[in-house]
Amino acid sequence: MTNLTLALDAMGGDHGPHVTVPAALQALRLNPDLRMILVGDESKILPILRSADSELSRRVSLIHTTEVVRMDDKPVHALRKAKNSSMRLAIEQVRDGHAHACVSAGNTGALMASAKVLLKTLPGVDRPALVSCLPAVTGKPVYLLDLGANVSCDYETLFQFAVMGSVLCEAVEKKSRPKVALLNVGIEECKGNGDVQQAAQLLLHTPQLNYTGFIEGDEIYTGCVDVIVCDGFVGNITLKTSEGIARLLVHQLKQGLTQGWLIRLLARVISPRIQSVLKQMNPDHYNGASLIGLRGIVVKSHGNADQAAYLQAINLAVTEAQRRLPEMIKDRLESILLDING
Amino acid sequence: MTNLTLALDAMGGDHGPHVTVPAALQALRLNPDLRMILVGDESKILPILRSADSELSRRVSLIHTTEVVRMDDKPVHALRKAKNSSMRLAIEQVRDGHAHACVSAGNTGALMASAKVLLKTLPGVDRPALVSCLPAVTGKPVYLLDLGANVSCDYETLFQFAVMGSVLCEAVEKKSRPKVALLNVGIEECKGNGDVQQAAQLLLHTPQLNYTGFIEGDEIYTGCVDVIVCDGFVGNITLKTSEGIARLLVHQLKQGLTQGWLIRLLARVISPRIQSVLKQMNPDHYNGASLIGLRGIVVKSHGNADQAAYLQAINLAVTEAQRRLPEMIKDRLESILLDING
Numbered sequence: 073m074t075n076l077t078l079a080l081d082a083m084g085g086d087h088g089p090h091v092t093v094p095a096a097l098q099a100l101r102l103n104p105d106l107r108m109i110l111v112g113d114e115s116k117i118l119p120i121l122r123s124a125d126s127e128l129s130r131r132v133s134l135i136h137t138t139e140v141v142r143m144d145d146k147p148v149h150a151l152r153k154a155k156n157s158s159m160r161l162a163i164e165q166v167r168d169g170h171a172h173a174c175v176s177a178g179n180t181g182a183l184m185a186s187a188k189v190l191l192k193t194l195p196g197v198d199r200p201a202l203v204s205c206l207p208a209v210t211g212k213p214v215y216l217l218d219l220g221a222n223v224s225c226d227y228e229t230l231f232q233f234a235v236m237g238s239v240l241c242e243a244v245e246k247k248s249r250p251k252v253a254l255l256n257v258g259i260e261e262c263k264g265n266g267d268v269q270q271a272a273q274l275l276l277h278t279p280q281l282n283y284t285g286f287i288e289g290d291e292i293y294t295g296c297v298d299v300i301v302c303d304g305f306v307g308n309i310t311l312k313t314s315e316g317i318a319r320l321l322v323h324q325l326k327q328g329l330t331q332g333w334l335i336r337l338l339a340r341v342i343s344p345r346i347q348s349v350l351k352q353m354n355p356d357h358y359n360g361a362s363l364i365g366l367r368g369i370v371v372k373s374h375g376n377a378d379q380a381a382y383l384q385a386i387n388l389a390v391t392e393a394q395r396r397l398p399e400m401i402k403d404r405l406e407s408i409l410l411d412i413n414g
Numbered sequence: 415m416t417n418l419t420l421a422l423d424a425m426g427g428d429h430g431p432h433v434t435v436p437a438a439l440q441a442l443r444l445n446p447d448l449r450m451i452l453v454g455d456e457s458k459i460l461p462i463l464r465s466a467d468s469e470l471s472r473r474v475s476l477i478h479t480t481e482v483v484r485m486d487d488k489p490v491h492a493l494r495k496a497k498n499s500s501m502r503l504a505i506e507q508v509r510d511g512h513a514h515a516c517v518s519a520g521n522t523g524a525l526m527a528s529a530k531v532l533l534k535t536l537p538g539v540d541r542p543a544l545v546s547c548l549p550a551v552t553g554k555p556v557y558l559l560d561l562g563a564n565v566s567c568d569y570e571t572l573f574q575f576a577v578m579g580s581v582l583c584e585a586v587e588k589k590s591r592p593k594v595a596l597l598n599v600g601i602e603e604c605k606g607n608g609d610v611q612q613a614a615q616l617l618l619h620t621p622q623l624n625y626t627g628f629i630e631g632d633e634i635y636t637g638c639v640d641v642i643v644c645d646g647f648v649g650n651i652t653l654k655t656s657e658g659i660a661r662l663l664v665h666q667l668k669q670g671l672t673q674g675w676l677i678r679l680l681a682r683v684i685s686p687r688i689q690s691v692l693k694q695m696n697p698d699h700y701n702g703a704s705l706i707g708l709r710g711i712v713v714k715s716h717g718n719a720d721q722a723a724y725l726q727a728i729n730l731a732v733t734e735a736q737r738r739l740p741e742m743i744k745d746r747l748e749s750i751l752l753d754i755n756g
Contacts, residue, residue: 146604209665220599223607257562257650262488265565265647289654293662302651305607308599309648310655312631317656320635321663323551 076105076393078173078386079165082112083140083158085177086376089113092177093120095382100128103390109165111135112158135161141182143375150182151189159183163190166368172393173369175385177377184221187363187370194398196405197365199225201233202304202372203240204361206314208295215241215250215299216292219361220308227270230254230301231278232405234271236364237299238281239404243395244388250298253287255306260286271301280408360385362392364401369393418447418735420515420728421507424454425482425500427519428718431455434519435462437724442470445732451507453477454500477503483524485717492524493531501525505532508710514735515711517702517727519719526563529705529712536740538747539707541567543575544646544714545582546703548656550637557583557592557641558634561703562650569612572596572643573620574747576613578706579641580623581746585737586730592640595629597648602628613643622750702727709740 078099082092089112096108110117114136121129139156141149154160159178165171167190176183180202188200202221205213217237222229234252241250254272256264261272263286275283284297289310292300302310359381363370369392373385420441424434431454438450452459456478463471481498483491496502501520507513509532518525522544530542544563547555559579564571576594583592596614598606603614605628617625626639631652634642644652701723705712711734715727 207662209662223599223605255651257565257647263565289651289656290658290661292655293658305599306648306651309597309631309644309652313634313652313655314631314659316632316635317659318663319632320549320551321660 075107076103076390077107077109077165077171078175078389078393079109079111079162079171080386081159081162081174081176081178082110082117083178084375085373085382087378089116089120091377091379091382093117095379095386096132097121097124097128098379098383099386099390100131106390107131107133109133109135109162109171111137111162111165112140113138135165137161141178143179145179145182147179147181147185150179150186154182160186160190163187163368163370166370167191173371173389175371175373175382175389177373177375177382177385180220180372183370183372184363187366187368191366191368191370193365194367194402194405196409197232197236197401199229199232200363200365201236202307202361203237203364204311206293206311208293210295212295212298213245214292214295214297216307216311217299217301217364218304218307219311220304221363222304223308224305225267225303227267227274230267230271230303231274232365234275234281234283234299234301235278235405235408236401237301239401240362240364240397241298243397243400244391245298247298249282251282251284251296252299252301253284253297255292255300255302255310256286256288258286259288267303278408278411280404280411360388362388362397364397367398367402369397417449418445418732419449419451419507419513420517420731420735421451421453421504421513422728423501423504423516423518423520424452424459425520426717427715427724429720431458431462433719433721433724435459437721437728438474439463439466439470440721440725441728441732442473448732449473449475451475451477451504451513453479453504453507454482455480477507479503483520485521487521487524489521489523489527492521492528496524502528502532505529505710505712508712509533515713515731517713517715517724517731519715519717519724519727522562522714525712525714526705529708529710533708533710533712535707536709536744536747538751539574539578539743541571541574542705542707543578544649544703545579545706546653548635548653550635552637554637554640555587556634556637556639558649558653559641559643559706560646560649561653562646563705564646566647567609567645569609569616572609572613572645573616574707576617576623576625576641576643577620577747577750578743579643581743582704582706582739583640585739585742586733587640589640591624593624593626593638594641594643595626595639597634597642597644597652598628598630600628601630609645620750620753622746622753702730704730704734704739706739706743709744711735711739 082089137156141157141159162174166174199222201218203217205215208214238252361372371389424431479498483499483501504516508516543560545559547557550556580594703714713731
């Protein structure tokens with residue numbers, strides 16, 4: 073890796089610079105060729121930066137702004153009014169070629185809208201998608217998109233998501249011909265709504281992708297496919313339901329293991345092991361959702377990410393930048409669209 | 415309870431009479447005033463029935479047929495061709511007033527289509543909904559509908575589902591003014607698609623219901639509301655995703671607890687407690703989904719239900735029959751529609 077630069081919205085997220093700056097320093101320590109542009113309030117960033125050794129801080133530059141996008145700001149506010157927000161300035165670093173990717177833990181709607189306007193979508197892409205990976209039984213991640221950037225999608229959008237998801241999985245996991253499926257209420261051809269059915273038809277006639285058919289909700293976590301495509305309404309609810317049921321199970325398990333002194337005693341001994349399993353399942357540990365389909369790399373971190381989780385989002389941005397993800401998606405999409413249309 | 419009669423599609427499900435007949439006998443043992451009509455192949459039912467004591471078998475009548483709806487039969491086949499299927503004859507018992515409710519573990523699509531045609535929907539109901547309850551942290555069940563009977567729903571259908579779900583929860587849980595929510599990708603008014611937003615507006619102007627607003631996927635299992643409404647596409651995927659992630663967690667937990675001799679030893683001691691928690695979470699133990707909005711009671715059991723699970727489906731049918739659920743929904747819907755239109 074040579075000369076890779078990330079722009080960080082240092083103010084985004086619940087903990088702002090207290091998480092973003094230490095995570096940035098940690099990333100710099102791990103990657104000697106990485107540089108960082110921290111965007112945010114210097115009065116809050118500098119005190120944390122000062123603790124870093126000089127080799128690291130030499131690779132950090134700072135763009136000072138006191139304006140921030142709040143978690144409850146509407147996207148339109150972020151676009152029209154907050155022209156100097158840390159989020160917007162971070163995205164502009166990518167647009168203007170000063171950074172290879174940006175990371176923000178800020179307001180998702182604002183990030184999506186700003187990134188779309190400032191970076192523009194790739195040719196052939198109507199709408200960017202929010203994509204993340206989930207843990208599967210096999211230990212391999214499963215990519216799910218869209219996660220809520222687009223509440224309703226026509227079949228062409230679903231098709232584009234399938235192409236983009238496949239290329240993302242290829243690029244990040246170095247997996248050739250990843251298996252792509254459409255999320256549906258049944259696996260038979262007649263199941264689902266019109267858009268899902270038409271998207272399936274289109275995918276069946278796209279030999280460049282390894283499309284395997286429909287998949288039901290209970291197969292998401294088996295790892296039987298690598299990329300799962302759905303509209304943002306379904307994707308968002310699927311992801312959040314998973315978080316909810318995981319939390320319920322943890323709760324029930326804790327309840328079950330506090331009844332009776334022997335169980336309580338043994339549970340205390342066994343607890344670190346259970347905790348480590350639950351940690352693997354914790355959605356926060358799969359931090360970093362990518363906005364793909366844009367002419368630049370934007371990674372969204374959970375708002376409540378801690379330093380370790382935020383570091384994962386940074387690492388994801390680094391990987392996507394190293395693999396030149398937007399160019400890969402663009403080339404792949406162009407070749408597929410050319411084949412289909414010509 | 416006096417003179418309550420259930421019709422059972424004795425052939426439906428993966429195990430047919432081997433599960434349905436023993437479960438029916440168990441239900442008869444528990445409810446001295448219950449009667450059963452078993453519909454199916456007498457050569458398969460009678461050998462199992464013969465083991466029952468005569469008091470129980472006096473309360474069983476049998477309708478013999480060798481025709482069955484297979485799991486992969488299309489609904490249209492069940493409707494047009496399988497005129498003497500055990501499923502259809504069981505529903506006809508309800509239509510013709512010979513039974514107060516019917517239960518089937520057969521093909522969902524065929525059951526839905528046959529029930530709709532044979533029993534008809536209630537006045538004011540366009541489409542029946544499939545509803546079931548999920549386990550919440552609070553220990554109280556949460557009703558989710560639709561679970562896949564209707565892959566896309568306009569706002570009026572979502573509204574009708576909210577009314578029906580609320581009345582069902584009132585009737586079965588004896589809960590006054592249950593909290594009703596719409597499943598969405600955010601809780602703010604501007605979130606979601608047009609149908610969800612319009613349904614919300616309609617519900618906000620329906621004081622007869624205790625509508626509490628939008629709910630996100632991660633709140634489903636907290637028990638913060640009693641009834642959650644969504645279209646069948648989202649509901650089906652939500653339910654199945656929950657099953658999938660629960661299975662993944664169990665798998666990970668088992669993996670985590672087999673590494674290291676001490677952990678393995680302790681895990682063996684603690685295992686029954688963990689098993690009992692997982693059993694509570696097992697979707698099979700929440701067996702019995704109701705088809706509501708019809709002029710008769712139809713309960714769908716999981717296809718792979720065992721005797722205990724099938725008994726739950728029977729008990730649900732008994733409860734709904736005792737509370738005269740279709741009449742309750744009809745009255746409530748009429749009064750609400752009258753208020754809205756008048």
